[in-house]
Amino acid sequence: MSDYPVIPKGILAKTPKAKRKDELASLDVEKLREMDAKTLAAWQSEHDKDEPQWRLAEYEWQRRAGVPARRIAIIALVISFISLLWTAWVYWHPRH
Numbered sequence: 557m558s559d560y561p562v563i564p565k566g567i568l569a570k571t572p573k574a575k576r577k578d579e580l581a582s583l584d585v586e587k588l589r590e591m592d593a594k595t596l597a598a599w600q601s602e603h604d605k606d607e608p609q610w611r612l613a614e615y616e617w618q619r620r621a622g623v624p625a626r627r628i629a630i631i632a633l634v635i636s637f638i639s640l641l642w643t644a645w646v647y648w649h650p651r652h
Contacts, residue, residue, distance in 0.1 A: 579609065580608055580609060583609070583612070585612065588612060588613065588616045589616065589619075591616075593620075596613055596616060596617070599613060600613035600614070
C-alpha cells in the first residue's frame, strides 16, 4: 500500500493550460463565426498570442474583413462583364 492518499478524480483543479487544451479540443470553428465582434474580442483576449485559440480568432477577424472585399470584387467583375456585353452589342448592331 502507498503512503499517498487516494484523491478522487475531479478534486484537483485543472491548470489554466490544461483548461485551454480541453477548450481547444472541444472548439468548433462555427462557434467563432457565430460570435459577434465584442464576444470574439473578449474571447481572444483570454488567450496569449502563442496559443492556437488566439490564432483561430485572428483568422476569423481576417475572414470577416475579407468578405466585403470579395463582394466588392465580384460586383465590379459583374459590372465589367455587363459593360463588355453592352459594348459588343452596340458594335455589332449600330443604329442607322
